[in-house]
Amino acid sequence: MPTPTEVVAHMMHQDAFSQWLGITVLEVNEGYSKITMMVRAEMVNGFGIVHGGIAFSLADSAFAFACNNRNNLSVALDTSINFLKPVAVNDVLVAIAREIHNGKSTGLYQIEIINQKNELVALFKGCCFRTGKQLVAVKSSL
Amino acid sequence: MPTPTEVVAHMMHQDAFSQWLGITVLEVNEGYSKITMMVRAEMVNGFGIVHGGIAFSLADSAFAFACNNRNNLSVALDTSINFLKPVAVNDVLVAIAREIHNGKSTGLYQIEIINQKNELVALFKGCCFRTGKQLVAVKSSL
Amino acid sequence: MPTPTEVVAHMMHQDAFSQWLGITVLEVNEGYSKITMMVRAEMVNGFGIVHGGIAFSLADSAFAFACNNRNNLSVALDTSINFLKPVAVNDVLVAIAREIHNGKSTGLYQIEIINQKNELVALFKGCCFRTGKQLVAVKSSL
Amino acid sequence: MPTPTEVVAHMMHQDAFSQWLGITVLEVNEGYSKITMMVRAEMVNGFGIVHGGIAFSLADSAFAFACNNRNNLSVALDTSINFLKPVAVNDVLVAIAREIHNGKSTGLYQIEIINQKNELVALFKGCCFRTGKQLVAVKSSL
Numbered sequence: 001m002p003t004p005t006e007v008v009a010h011m012m013h014q015d016a017f018s019q020w021l022g023i024t025v026l027e028v029n030e031g032y033s034k035i036t037m038m039v040r041a042e043m044v045n046g047f048g049i050v051h052g053g054i055a056f057s058l059a060d061s062a063f064a065f066a067c068n069n070r071n072n073l074s075v076a077l078d079t080s081i082n083f084l085k086p087v088a089v090n091d092v093l094v095a096i097a098r099e100i101h102n103g104k105s106t107g108l109y110q111i112e113i114i115n116q117k118n119e120l121v122a123l124f125k126g127c128c129f130r131t132g133k134q135l136v137a138v139k140s141s142l
Numbered sequence: 143m144p145t146p147t148e149v150v151a152h153m154m155h156q157d158a159f160s161q162w163l164g165i166t167v168l169e170v171n172e173g174y175s176k177i178t179m180m181v182r183a184e185m186v187n188g189f190g191i192v193h194g195g196i197a198f199s200l201a202d203s204a205f206a207f208a209c210n211n212r213n214n215l216s217v218a219l220d221t222s223i224n225f226l227k228p229v230a231v232n233d234v235l236v237a238i239a240r241e242i243h244n245g246k247s248t249g250l251y252q253i254e255i256i257n258q259k260n261e262l263v264a265l266f267k268g269c270c271f272r273t274g275k276q277l278v279a280v281k282s283s284l
Numbered sequence: 285m286p287t288p289t290e291v292v293a294h295m296m297h298q299d300a301f302s303q304w305l306g307i308t309v310l311e312v313n314e315g316y317s318k319i320t321m322m323v324r325a326e327m328v329n330g331f332g333i334v335h336g337g338i339a340f341s342l343a344d345s346a347f348a349f350a351c352n353n354r355n356n357l358s359v360a361l362d363t364s365i366n367f368l369k370p371v372a373v374n375d376v377l378v379a380i381a382r383e384i385h386n387g388k389s390t391g392l393y394q395i396e397i398i399n400q401k402n403e404l405v406a407l408f409k410g411c412c413f414r415t416g417k418q419l420v421a422v423k424s425s426l
Numbered sequence: 427m428p429t430p431t432e433v434v435a436h437m438m439h440q441d442a443f444s445q446w447l448g449i450t451v452l453e454v455n456e457g458y459s460k461i462t463m464m465v466r467a468e469m470v471n472g473f474g475i476v477h478g479g480i481a482f483s484l485a486d487s488a489f490a491f492a493c494n495n496r497n498n499l500s501v502a503l504d505t506s507i508n509f510l511k512p513v514a515v516n517d518v519l520v521a522i523a524r525e526i527h528n529g530k531s532t533g534l535y536q537i538e539i540i541n542q543k544n545e546l547v548a549l550f551k552g553c554c555f556r557t558g559k560q561l562v563a564v565k566s567s568l
Contacts, residue, residue, distance in 0.1 A: 011188030017195065020184050042162055046153030046206065047277075052218055053159065053199025060194045064187065076194055077390055078362040078411045080222035080506060082534050082553060084527045100549060101510045105389070106361055106413055108508050108549065123526060123534065125551065127362045127411065127508060129390055135189075219532055220504040220553045222364060224392050224411060226385045242407060243368045247531070248503055248555055250366050250407065265384060265392065267409065269366060269504045269553065271532055295472030301479065304468050326446050330437030330490065331561075336502055337443065337483025344478045348471065360478055364506035419473075 002136045004028045004069035010136050011065060018061045021054070025065065031099030031109075033065035039091045050087035058095045059111040059124035066097035067107050067128045073135045074107060074128040085121040092116040095124075105130055144278045146170045146211035152278050153207060160203045163196070167207065173241030173251075175207035181233045192229035200237045201253040201266035208239035209249050209270045215277045216249060216270040227263045234258040237266075247272055286420045288312045288353035294420050295349060302345045305338070309349065315383030315393075317349035323375045334371035342379045343395040343408035350381035351391050351412045357419045358391060358412040369405040376400040379408075389414055428562045430454045430495035436562050437491060444487045447480070451491065457525030457535075459491035465517045476513035484521045485537040485550035492523035493533050493554045499561045500533060500554040511547040518542040521550075531556055 002010070008028045012018060027034040037058055045051035059081060067074045087093065094114045101108040111124040144152070150170045154160060169176040179200055187193035201223060209216045229235065236256045243250040253266040286294070292312045296302060311318040321342055329335035343365060351358045371377065378398045385392040395408040428436070434454045438444060453460040463484055471477035485507060493500045513519065520540045527534040537550040 013188075014186075014190060015188035015193070016184045016186050017193035018187065042158045044156075044158045045160065045203075046155075046157035046210075047215075048156060051157070051159035051199060052202045052206075052221065053195055056198045056202070056221075057193060057195025060198070061187075064194075068188075073189075076225050078222065078224050079194065079198075080220065080364070080551075082220050082527075082551070083218050084529075084534065100546070101508075103510075108510065120526070123551075125506070125508070125549075129413070222409070222506070224385075224409070226387075226392065242404070243366075245368075250368065262384070265409075267364075267366070271555070297472075298470075298474060299472035299477070300468045300470045301477035302471065326442045328440075328442050329444070329487075330439075330441035330494075331499075332440060335441070335443035335483060336486045336490075336505065337479055340482045340486070340505075341477060341479025344482070345471075348478075352472075357473075360509050362506065362508050363478065363482075364504065366504050367502050 001138060002071055004030050007069045007071050007136055008033065008065045011068065021057060023061055028065065028069060030070060031066055031102055033062050033097045034094065035062050035065065036092060036094045039087060039089050039093065041089050044089060052083060055087060055113055055122045056081050058093055059113055062095035062097040062111050063109050063126040066099060066109050068135055071135050073131045073133040075131065077127050077129050079124065079126040081122055081124045083122050085119055087121055143280060144213055146172050149211045149213050149278055150175065150207045153210065163199060165203055170207065170211060172212060173208055173244055175204050175239045176236065177204050177207065178234060178236045181229060181231050181235065183231050186231060194225060197229060197255055197264045198223050200235055201255055204237035204239035204253045205251050205268040208241060208251050210277055213277050215273045215275040217273065219269050219271050221266065221268040223264055223266045225264050227261055229257065229263055285422060286355055288314050291353045291355050291420055292317065292349045295352065305341060307345055312349065312353060314354060315350055315386055317346050317381045318378065319346050319349065320376060320378045323371060323373050323377065325373050328373060336367060339371060339397055339406045340365050342377055343397055346379035346381040346395050347393050347410040350383060350393050352419055355419050357415045357417040359415065361411050361413050363408065363410040365406055365408045367406050369403055371405055427564060428497055430456050433495045433497050433562055434459065434491045437494065447483060449487055454491060454495060456496060457492055457528055459488050459523045460520065461488050462518060462520045465513060465515050465519065467515050470515060478509060481513060481539055481548045482507050484519055485539055488521035488523035488537045489535050489552040492525060492535050494561055497561050499557045499559040501557065503553050503555050505550065505552040507548055507550045509548050511545055513541065513547055
């Protein structure tokens, strides 16, 4: 069986958009992930602050890395995000995904996004469905 | 007073991330917007399908263009998205933002994301707070 | 196989809280329900307007009647409600549940709550998980 | 100025539906509340388990008691609830409302619902708008 860290490394390797965001994985445990990125000028919206889609995307990656890392392929059903403080270019964001509920068929996760001043800038909630398929193929033992 | 179309043109002009996404504005009316984009290879996630943050970002731009276009600067409070079908590279997505409620201090919008086969791939809901500030500065008449 | 109407009649018969609310079922079709109730004095909150839990409960019943009526036992995962207008004692509310997505393992429903002036007072969204179990036992044919 | 405890006592006194639910207020602090109730037979739904509206209503009362207790009248905008475990008749539920964000115009609260086995049965999130009006009238000093 691959470890949670191995599953996330496998996911991150193929995840072109998380790479574009500049995401670095800081920590992975069963049902948990902690990742970071720095905000760039190309991520701002029409108000000169950072586009809501950037914070959402960071949280959504942390969610995926947390809910899939037992190698049970899980798909997002319903996610929500509350925006608490504006994010600016050059801010360093950290997303921490924690497991609220690990059900057989579904799971619930909460992701906090913190900036470099340790302020909570957004709170994300994600509910996933577990397909029961493997993410990283495991060879059957002989 | 700027028209809804002028307000959105002003927003889009400054919106670096919507430009990166390749968003084109198709239609704007009071409290309404319709926008489109084509999905590129750099937008996929660790499963080889399109990252949830891309659909969210498209919907969030449509939401912003709809809820701000009366030139009353509005900020997103709570948004949610349900993912109904996977999105693939080269899919052409259209987001249609409709106003459910236009309150004095808050507003509620629903955004449908449709693919080129006219399938609903995601449904987004956004609640905003109206600041009462102008987005595009209007000179006072003399 | 029981019809959608039969499944909902079976549910309503056992549903003590929907009975307390005074719910009447108006219409049932596959993945759809329309129900009504009148608000009573014992349903108000600390502001003298109707408690948010009443509108939620009405919508949640309409959701359950819509998502279960193909006799595939479904449980609510994630639900949300936006409150748009206050509700007063003696208001007559109608909840209309529509199916947005009917997946094999999950479903998405939207419920509008309308008052007697045909105003939208709340909008509810519900995501359910389908267990695959029967709600009304069907005897196997011989 | 009334204390948070006085504001909640004032609210609870008028709150007919919280009284019907059998809610007892356990603890109140600024932006915080902890309340409890026991589930009765008349609160079950069509599956013989407790209606989702009951857990929502308990959480919504805790939310209202937390977000209003600085005597700044606040109204619910967007609320959501995730159901994690079924609730049965005679279960004793405790709802704990914590303030995530206390903004000038809006606030964000999270409410955990725990049963008598200390299991998390539901998680509620509420976003409110602050009207700036007083809940309990304060006489101006002379």
